[in-house]
Amino acid sequence: MTEFKERHILKFENLSEILRHIVIDRFCQILKFVAASPEAPSIAAVAQGLELPRATAYRLVGQFRDEGILEASEDGGLRLGSNFVSMVLSAATTSQVVQLFHSVTEAVGAAFEETGFLGRYTGSEVDLIHVTTPADSRRAHIHPGLGLRPVHACSSARAILAFLGENEIERLLARDFEHFTDRTVTDLDGVRAELAATRARGYAVCDEEIDVGVTSVAVPISAGGSGVALSVGVVGPRRRIAEHGIEAIGETLKTLVAGLPVAALGQAAPIVRHD
CATH class of the missing domain: 3.30.450.40 (GAF domain)
Structure with a gap:
């Protein structure tokens, strides 16, 4: 029974690690896409460009905007947020x-x-x-x-x-x-x-x-x-x-x-x- 639990706990930890890397990869992909875009892209453009489900793109972008990592541009698109810029420059x-x-x-x-x-x-x-x-x-x-x-x-x-x-x-x-x-x-x-x-x-x-x-x-x-x-x-x-x-x-x-x-x-x- 103990071996059974340990085996499944290990699988759960591995799954958590995989999910964490997926989130980090998507985080970096979105930042790269927004930073490299000549014009501030919409969330729909991010989803299409990165081949992400729209729901996923809206959820991640919403979280990034809450933290100041991304922010809305004057025309309603996305740009790197002031908190993120400040963090990068200070580091x-x-x-x-x-x-x-x-x-x-x-x-x-x-x-x-x-x-x-x-x-x-x-x-x-x-x-x-x-x-x-x-x-x-x-x-x-x-x-x-x-x-x-x-x-x-x-x-x-x-x-x-x-x-x-x-x-x-x-x-x-x-x-x-x-x-x-x-x-x-x-x-x-x-x-x-x-x-x-x-x-x-x-x-x-x-x-x-x-x-x-x-x-x-x-x-x-x-x-x-x-x-x-x-x-x-x-x-x-x-x-x-x-x-x-x-x-x-x-x-x-x-x-x-x-x-x-x-x-x-x-x-x-x-x-x-x-x-």
Whole structure:
């Protein structure tokens, strides 16, 4: 009798394992399908494309939407959810994030023939993790370096901080502000005002606040309701940036990052791939 029970318990455990793998496989198939679709697919399209019963597709998609893994797009289709995007970005290594957003950083710099940069929020600081320089090696350019950015002055940091929660902002601003140039804002009220201006216009500016003659403009890369963890921007000599116009650069950057980071995850997908 004991052997009979053990044999059937083992069969039950094996069946549970098989079912678990089926659910995981379907989960990954749905994510891949949604991420790779050029337009937000309907649930019916998911069912048809993956040859799933409609009832199964509706049930799984419903569960994924409840958890923020998938969400409805503006036209009623499906796209990767902000919770999922935030989870992937927070778990990704720096090299994986750079891989995902290299083309975006490069496109940002190329749009103005200047240096593009990518910033990442670590939870306590903002790091500049990637830089792309102009394709024309004969063109003089600014290289901002990599590593920690001053949260009160750098455009990459402002573009992230401005869109964090109020308590988190105050926590990050509880420090002494270094004075770099005559234009550096070092009083707390002034820094708060600059963050408010960044929120209002949707892009951050650092105009000779770290280095004389150098101007940068950056925009946040939003993960929807899960907030902001990345920023991307352009830096160059102040004269050349002024020729383009700071406002024009800011608006162009906002257009270039529209739909990110979902689009980047959909194109690269090495982090969400499951074979």
